[in-house]
Amino acid sequence: MLDVKEPGFRENVDLMFHRAVAHVDLPPGLAEKIQICNSTYTVRFGVRLRGKIETFVGYRSVHSEHMEPVKGGIRFAPEVNQNEVEALAALMTYKCALVETPFGGSKGGLCIDPRKYEEHELEQITRRFAYELAKRDLIHPAQNVPAPDMGTGEREMAWIADQYARMNTTDINARACVTGKPLNSGGIKGRVEATGRGVQYALREFFRHPDDVKKAGLSGSLAGKRVIVQGLGNVGFHAAKFLREEDDAIITAVIERDGALVSKDGLDPDAVREWIGQNGGVKGFPGVDYVENGQSVLEMDCDILIPAALEGVININNAGDIKAPLIIEAANGPITANADEILREKGVVIIPDLYANAGGVTVSYFEWVKNLSHIRFGRMQRRNEEAHALLLVKELERLSADKGLGWELKPDFKRRYLQGADELQLVRSGLDDTMRKAYQDISETWNSRSDVHDLRTAAFILAIERVAASYRAKGL
Numbered sequence: 223m224l225d226v227k228e229p230g231f232r233e234n235v236d237l238m239f240h241r242a243v244a245h246v247d248l249p250p251g252l253a254e255k256i257q258i259c260n261s262t263y264t265v266r267f268g269v270r271l272r273g274k275i276e277t278f279v280g281y282r283s284v285h286s287e288h289m290e291p292v293k294g295g296i297r298f299a300p301e302v303n304q305n306e307v308e309a310l311a312a313l314m315t316y317k318c319a320l321v322e323t324p325f326g327g328s329k330g331g332l333c334i335d336p337r338k339y340e341e342h343e344l345e346q347i348t349r350r351f352a353y354e355l356a357k358r359d360l361i362h363p364a365q366n367v368p369a370p371d372m373g374t375g376e377r378e379m380a381w382i383a384d385q386y387a388r389m390n391t392t393d394i395n396a397r398a399c400v401t402g403k404p405l406n407s408g409g410i411k412g413r414v415e416a417t418g419r420g421v422q423y424a425l426r427e428f429f430r431h432p433d434d435v436k437k438a439g440l441s442g443s444l445a446g447k448r449v450i451v452q453g454l455g456n457v458g459f460h461a462a463k464f465l466r467e468e469d470d471a472i473i474t475a476v477i478e479r480d481g482a483l484v485s486k487d488g489l490d491p492d493a494v495r496e497w498i499g500q501n502g503g504v505k506g507f508p509g510v511d512y513v514e515n516g517q518s519v520l521e522m523d524c525d526i527l528i529p530a531a532l533e534g535v536i537n538i539n540n541a542g543d544i545k546a547p548l549i550i551e552a553a554n555g556p557i558t559a560n561a562d563e564i565l566r567e568k569g570v571v572i573i574p575d576l577y578a579n580a581g582g583v584t585v586s587y588f589e590w591v592k593n594l595s596h597i598r599f600g601r602m603q604r605r606n607e608e609a610h611a612l613l614l615v616k617e618l619e620r621l622s623a624d625k626g627l628g629w630e631l632k633p634d635f636k637r638r639y640l641q642g643a644d645e646l647q648l649v650r651s652g653l654d655d656t657m658r659k660a661y662q663d664i665s666e667t668w669n670s671r672s673d674v675h676d677l678r679t680a681a682f683i684l685a686i687e688r689v690a691a692s693y694r695a696k697g698l
C-alpha cells in the first residue's frame with residue numbers, strides 16, 4: 223500500500239463536479255455559482271458538564287438555496303471540520319436534485335465523540351447546539367431542515383425538534399423543522415431503515431439492467447453475490463440485513479472500527495450488531511475469522527463492496543488493489559477522485575453516493591410532507607381501498623356460486639389483496655419508485671451519451687442540469 227496525500231473531501235467533490243460540468247452547456251458563470259458553497263456558520267458554545275464548562279465547535283453549512291428549505295444531516299464525530307461539512311452539503315444539493323426532492327443542500331456537524339458522554343449530557347449539548355442554529359434560522363421548517371447522520375439518530379432529532387418547538391411555541395409546523403424523528407415525535411415509519419433500504423433498492427434496480435451488470439463483469443441477480451460491508455451502523459447494517467434476508471446475498475465480510483469479520487459462508491448482520499452492542503467491537507465474534515487490519519479487507523475478493531462508514535477509505539493508496547467489480551457508495555465520499563479514476567480504468571462499476579444513499583433524504587422528504595400535512599400517510603384511503611377490494615372479491619365469489627363454477631380464491635391471495643396500504647408500505651413504495659426512476663435516468667445518460675463513461679458523471683450531469691434549470695426559472 224502506498225502512502226500518498228490526497229486532496230480534501232470538498233476538493234474531491236469539486237473535482238467530480240468539474241469532470242461532469244464539462245459535459246453540460248451552461249451560461250457563463252453558472253457552473254461556478256452552482257459549485258460554490260453559499261455560507262458556513264461556525265459556532266462555539268459552552269456547556270457546564272461535570273463541574274466545568276466545556277467548549278464545543280459546530281458547523282452548519284448551506285451549499286445551495288436554489289430550493290428551500292435546504293436539507294442535510296447533522297453529524298457528531300470528533301474529526302468534523304468545515305471542509306468536510308461543506309463537501310457533505312454540496313453532495314446534498316446534487317443528491318436532492320437527482321432524486322427530485324424539492325430541497326437545496328446543507329449539512330451540519332459537531333466536533334464530539336458521543337461515546338464519551340452520558341445520555342443526559344448529550345441531551346444538554348444537542349439542545350444547546352440546536353438553540354444556536356435555530357436562533358439563526360439554520361433550523362427552520364421552511365428554511366433549513368436537518369436529519370440524522372453519522373453519530374446521530376432518532377434520539378438527537380427528537381431533542382432538536384423539542385428545542386425548536388420550545389423556542390417557537392406558536393409555529394404550527396414546528397415538527398417539520400427536522401426529520402428522522404421517532405414516531406411519537408412526528409417521525410415516519412421506515413425512516414430509520416431508509417438509507418440502507420435505498421441501497422438495497424438501488425442494487426435491485428442495477429441488476430434489472432443486464433447491460434449495466436455486464437459492464438461490471440457480473441451476471442444474474444443479487445442471489446448468491448458475495449458482499450463486503452464496511453461500517454455496521456445505521457446504513458451498513460440495514461443494507462446488509464435486507465440484502466441477506468430478502469435477496470439471498472451472502473455477507474462475506476463486515477469491517478468495523480476495531481477490525482473485520484470474514485466468513486465465506488456468510489455473516490448474520492443481526493448477530494454481529496448485537497455482539498458489537500455488547501462488546502464494543504467485532505473482535506471475539508465466535509465461529510468466523512477475525513482480521514485486525516480491517517482496512518485490508520476492502521481489498522478482498524468479492525462481488526459487491528459496500529463502503530458504509532466514512533469518506534476517503536478507498537483512495538490513491540489502495541484503489542489499485544481493490545478486487546470488487548462493483549462498488550456501491552452507501553457512505554458519502556468513500557472513494558476519492560483519484561481513486562475513482564484508477565477504479566474506472568480498471569473497469570470497476572461504481573454506483574455513486576449522490577444516488578446510492580439518497581434513500582435517507584427521500585424518506586425525510588416524506589416525513590417533512592407528513593409533518594406539514596399533519597396526517598399520517600394512508601389514514602384517509604386505507605379502509606376505503608379495502609372496501610373497494612372487498613366489493614370485487616364478493617362479486618367474484620357470487621358469480622362463482624351463481625354459475626356453479628367452483629372458483630375459490632386462495633386464502634393468502636385474498637388476505638393480501640384485501641389489505642389496504644399502511645404508512646410503511648406507502649413509504650417503501652415511494653422510496654422504491656424514487657430509486658428506480660433515478661437509476662433509470664442515470665443509466666440512460668450513461669448508455670446513451672458517447673462522452674459519458676461512468677455512472678457518477680452521469681448522475682452529476684443530471685443533478686447539475688436540474689439545479690441549473692431551477693436557477694434559470696428564477697431568472698438568474
Ligand code: NAD
Pocket residue numbers: 370371372373374417452453454455456457458477478479516530531532533552553554555579580582583
Ligand atoms: P453510524 O454512526 O450509524 O454508523 C457508522 C458505522 O461505521 C459505525 O458502526 C462505526 O463504528 C463504523 N465506523 C466508523 N469508523 C470506521 C472505520 N474507520 N472503519 C470501519 N467502520 C467504521 O452512521 P450512518 O448514519 O450509518 O452513516 C454512515 C455513512 O452513511 C456516512 O458517510 C453518512 O454520511 C452516510 N449517510 C447516512 C445517512 C443516514 O440516513 N444515516 C444518509 C445518507 C448518507
